[in-house]
Amino acid sequence: MATKKEEKLFEKERKAAMKARHKRMKAEGLEKYLTPEQIRYNRRKAVTGAVWPIFRFLILFGLCFVILYPLIFMISTAFRPSEQMNDPSIVWLPKSLTMNNIKQTWQVMKFDKSLLTTIRLNLIASVLQVLTCSITGYGFARFKFKGRSILFGIVVLMIIVPPQITTIPLYMQYAFFKPQFLAKLLTGGATSLINTGWTMYLPALFANGLRAGLFIFIFRQFFRGLPKELEDAAYLDGCGPFKTYLVVMVPNAKTSFLTVFLFSIVWYWNDFYVSSSFFTHNDTVALMLKNLDAQLQQDLFGGQSVSVRQLIVWLEAGCVLSITPLLVMYIFLQRYFIEGIERSGITGM
Amino acid sequence: MSEFEKDLNAEELENQVEEAAEEITEEAGSTVTEIAEEAETAAENIQVIGDEVPEAVEAAAETAEAAAETYSEPKAINAKPPKGARISYERKKQLYGYGFIALWIIGTLYFFIYPLIVSLVYAFHDTKVGSGGMELSNGGFHNFVNAFRQDQDYSKALVETLSNTALKTPLILVFSIFIAVILNQKFKGRTFARAVFFLPVIIATGPVIDIINGNMSTSGTAGGAEQFSTMFEANLVDQLLNFLGIYNISEKLTEIINTLTSDIFNLVWNSGIQILLFLSALQGIPFSAKEAAQMEGATAWEYFWKITIPYISPQILTCLVYTIVDSFVDPGNKVMGIVLNKASSWEHGYSAAMAWAYFAIIGVVLAIVVAIINKFIYYEVE
Known part of the structure; x- marks a missing residue:
């Protein structure tokens, strides 16, 4: 090599x-070497080779602009004083920069507290979810048992059924959690799991967290793509299936694990529907952001109703605050997002 | 079950299995000891998983017994290993399979299937939240009848969502294939371009996109996003047509083209995952195919239609299903809005009925689409 x-x-x-x-x-003289068709083909190829990169650049540049525009706008707005929003002479660069918006929004969102809560919920749930989904995916990929196709049908159903259908019954289940002593054990006395992290951890622990169906699917596809000889060798050496899974399969599935973990973090971070159903106190960053305009009106304008246009600097500051952690993660790990998913087995449909 | 009870239970069962194993060993010699041991390890493994213990261990013990029986009456002197041993291996693998998915089965029964059934029950009743749970009364189809007969918004929103999805889905698919093909080529700054195109995957699922879209819940006036959307709503198509000397071909046609082109923002922001899927499919095209096409003198156009499309056709189906589901389930669409509204105003039964009717329609649409598309898909025979 x-x-x-x-x-x-x-x-x-x-x-x-x-x-x-x-x-x-x-x-x-080209005619000596090539047929006329070949000459034509080569000429056409040369022309497209020269023109296409320019077009490609234009298309990509334009579309990248469409994607980046809101982000640029967000940053430009978040750091400018509120008065300058109505100044027609300002398009991108504000006349003066200020950190006040960020500071005020930080306080309104109780950002330090909600950030910690979110990170805790997010990490525990994602780790649990990745582990259990991978075990389930492996079970579906490598073992033949009765009813496998029906059970896998349920996995697909989990992908398709919107969470909105099951949320209210789930709420009742959590609010009147049975068996009672288990609820008391988990929450330390209360009988309801609402407003505790267990509404996130429990489903994740049983491979039923946010978008678990999709993750099981990804893991199944990935494990199916690995060569069977790996396991046969392990079996011959006297490993049981669980040990084989831990020692042989998991190290081979590293990229897949990372990809699913990252996606899981992103989705838990962004989720506001499920968490808003089970948390009534707006503890997470996403929930805070969702209700930011109401909060802002209450805290900054003394409860008057104010149009969104007046609130825009604080709203955008809230956006900046809440996507910064994700963006930082993305910048450092985007290689794994992109390359990971390419190798993670979604390909092997 | 508490932790303690679980342990107790498991210990008891383990003892049982050991006893069974001993009995069997006495009857049938050393090979069977091995099988019993296997059953024991299986029991141990399953014990880890918890609640499934009883059936699984019983089954394991049964397997061992069955193996013992077949062993005690040997048929041939040599030849193959006894038939019972093979079956037991298969059954053992089956048990391990159940062991691996046991956690998921328990979770799905509790967190998915049961709530699903309960919400279906809600759909047929009037509901009231009481102190001990949901109180049901007045069973029947009236919720469904109301949704379609009396609620004026619901059917309208349903039609709108359906037609929206029908319009959007092919656009997103074509667009994301196009972008994926571009991003799959080699050029400078490719990593940057990819990173930018996948950015929506990270941002678009959260509440940030609402603020970006200017759809904040309380007031109608959009913020800075207004400025943005007008930028793309400039009547480019009309101008282009006028420039070409075409005036007023058809009001409706220009209108359709206009909605399509002005929606480029949503288009780009909604196709992150699809681009990702197509890109991964494109990378699965074997190099030999490309080489052969070049040898035959295929143009890029021919290459795209005769090599690329067939190879990624399974992925087209995946993306299609994903896009349709994503667009139907999006909390921002009208039907979901109505459903959530009803749920938050405590009309749970009614909201469940609406959600189920909607879900049934999604199911039918998906089934039809998949059935049609499946005919055109090329699966590589290995």
Whole structure:
């Protein structure tokens, strides 16, 4: 195997040789070497090769702009004083920068507290969810048992059924959790799990958290793609299935684990529907952001109703606050988001 | 079950299995000891998982017994290993399979199937929240009848959501295939472009997108996003047509084209996952196919239709289903809005009925779409 450096060198040499040959062929007259069709084909290829990159750049540039515009707008707005919002002479760059919006929004959202709550909920639920979903996915991928296809049908159903259908019965189940002593054990005395983290942890522990169906599906596809010989070797060496799973399969599925973990974190972070059903106190960042305009009116304007246009700087500051942790994570780990999912087995449909 | 009880239970069962194993060993010699041991390990493993213990251990003991029986009356002197041993291996694997998904089965029964059934029951009743849970009364189909007969918003919203989805889905698919093909080519700044295109995946599922879209819950006046959307709503299509010398071909047609083009913001922001899926599919196209196409002198156009599309066709189905489901389930669409509204105003039965009717319609649409598309999909035979 040649190293990367050497390969680059070879590529260069190959190109130089090609060029030299073309030059020679052109000098002697192309018709001698190629049929007319080939000449036409090459010419067309050369033209598209020259024009296409320009088009590609334009398309990508335009679309990247569409995606980045709200983010740029968000940053531009979040740091400008509220009065300057109505100044028509300001488009992008405010005349002065201020941290006041961020500070005030931080207080209104109780950001330090809600951030900690969110991170705690998020990490515990995601870790549990990834572990249990991978075990389930492995079970579906590698073992034949009666009713497997029906059970897997239920997994697909979990993907399709919107959570809105099951939320209210689930709420009742949590509010009147049975058996009672277990609820008391978990919450330390109360009989209802509402407003405790267990409404997130319990489903995650039993592979039924947010979008668990999708994760089970991803893991199943991935484990199916791994060669069977891996396990056979482990079995021959005397590993039981559980040990095989832990020692042989998990290390091989690292990228898959990371991808699912990252997606799980993102979805738990962004979720406001499920958490708003089970938390009445607006503890998480997403819930705070969802109710930010009402909160702002109450805290900053003394309960008067104010139009969104007047609130925009604080709203955007709230957006900046709540997506910064995700963005930082994304910037450092985007390689895993993108490459991870390419290898994580969604391909092997 | 408390932790303690669980332990107790498991210990008891373990003892039982050990006893059974001993009995069997006495009857049938050393091979069976092994099988019993296997049953024991199976029991141990299953014990880890918890509540499923009783049936699983019993089954394991049964397996061991069955194996013992077949062993005690050997048929042939040599030849293959006894038939019973093979069956027991298969059954053992079955048990392990159940062991692996046991957690999920328990969870799904409790957190998915049961709530699903309960919400179906709600749909057929009038509901009232009481002190000890939901109180049901007055069973019958009236919730469904009301939803379609009397509620004026519901049917309207249903039609709107359906037609919206029908319009949006093919657009998103075509767009994301196009972008995926571009992002799959080699050029400078590809990593950056990919990172930007997947950004919506991270942001678009959260409440941030609402603020970006200017749809904050309380007031109608949009914030800064207004400025943004007008930027793209400039009547480009009309101008283009006028420029080409075409005036007023048809009001309706220009209107449709306009809604499509002005919606480019939503289009881009909603196709992150689809681009990701298509990109991963594109990378699965074997290099040999590309090489062969080049040898035959295929143009990029031909390559796209004859190589790319067939290879990624299974992924097209996945994306199609994902897009349809995503668009139906989106809390921002009108039907979901009505359903959630009714739920928050304590009309749980009515809201459940609406959600179920809606869900049934989604199911039918999906089934039809999948059945049609499935005919055109090319699966590589291995």
